[in-house]
Amino acid sequence: MSYKIKKESIREELVSQLAFYKHGTKKQQKIAGKIEELVNTIHCFQCLDTRQSWYFRDIKHRLDGNGDYYTMSCAICSTDDWLKNNLSNEIYGASGIKLFSKENYSGAERFKALEEYVIKVNPELDTQDPVYKKTEKKVLIIKKNTRNLKAEIGNIINKCQKMLRAHYGDITALASLLSNIEVNISNCENDNEQEQILCEEVEENKFMYVKIKNNSTTKKKSILGLCEYNKYKLDINIISHLLISENEAANKLCKNIVNKQASNDIAELSEMF
Numbered sequence: 116m117s118y119k120i121k122k123e124s125i126r127e128e129l130v131s132q133l134a135f136y137k138h139g140t141k142k143q144q145k146i147a148g149k150i151e152e153l154v155n156t157i158h159c160f161q162c163l164d165t166r167q168s169w170y171f172r173d174i175k176h177r178l179d180g181n182g183d184y185y186t187m188s189c190a191i192c193s194t195d196d197w198l199k200n201n202l203s204n205e206i207y208g209a210s211g212i213k214l215f216s217k218e219n220y221s222g223a224e225r226f227k228a229l230e231e232y233v234i235k236v237n238p239e240l241d242t243q244d245p246v247y248k249k250t251e252k253k254v255l256i257i258k259k260n261t262r263n264l265k266a267e268i269g270n271i272i273n274k275c276q277k278m279l280r281a282h283y284g285d286i287t288a289l290a291s292l293l294s295n296i297e298v299n300i301s302n303c304e305n306d307n308e309q310e311q312i313l314c315e316e317v318e319e320n321k322f323m324y325v326k327i328k329n330n331s332t333t334k335k336k337s338i339l340g341l342c343e344y345n346k347y348k349l350d351i352n353i354i355s356h357l358l359i360s361e362n363e364a365a366n367k368l369c370k371n372i373v374n375k376q377a378s379n380d381i382a383e384l385s386e387m388f
């Protein structure tokens with residue numbers, strides 16, 4: 116009988132759904148990771164290793180009040196035997212994974228069953244993806260050699276003010292953001308490229324987002340070995356967006372960055388732009 120023949124298409128369809136999730140939203144990617152761990156260990160895709168499936172009871176037996184369905188052992192990896200009668204066909208195996216009809220060969224439905232299972236086992240996966248609207252990116256690039264760092268920082272902060280004001284007119288809401296930018300760009304001593312994400316809530320659900328890459332360096336110079344001074348090679352890249360958070364997850368992510376609480380959140384937001 117055809118239901119006893121292993122169908123390779125089940126696994127193939129399931130894996131193609133998995134590939135779709137792997138390139139999906141953050142939430143889908145996390146779920147895909149858990150499903151992939153399972154898929155790599157599953158031997159029987161007909162029953163997802165529950166070793167069971169279900170089928171319809173013979174019409175002449177249904178009037179006994181014991182239901183229209185029965186659970187059976189998997190016809191592919193087990194003995195294809197009746198196990199018990201069921202009132203409903205919403206049946207789950209001992210592992211918590213949904214059982215399928217012995218004549219169901221859908222990879223997509225099995226993918227959904229595995230998704231339901233991994234969320235049940237890892238409830239932290241069932242979180243909203245953050246949703247944002249953002250304004251067009253503005254970019255400020257500074258490449259310059261100077262001896263007078265203080266004056267240059269003043270110039271850069273002026274340019275930043277203009278850039279941010281183009282996103283959001285009320286510059287007073289950006290005072291602390293500008294002072295954090297100033298702290299960042301004043302640091303030219305560190306030779307490693309540094310990336311910093313700054314975020315400031317300018318009004319309810321609106322955040323100014325700034326990413327600074329500072330690769331500036333300092334060299335000590337002297338005139339005839341007498342008068343020592345610093346020569347600064349400024350190499351700074353600043354980008355900005357105005358973010359409008361459109362759900363609670365996005366709001367929370369931004370607020371955590373404003374409060375400098377979560378490096379994970381910063382990484383997550385950084386990947387988005």
Ligand SMILES: [Zn+2]
Pocket residue numbers: 159160161162163164165166167189190191192193
């Ligand atoms: Zn099986």
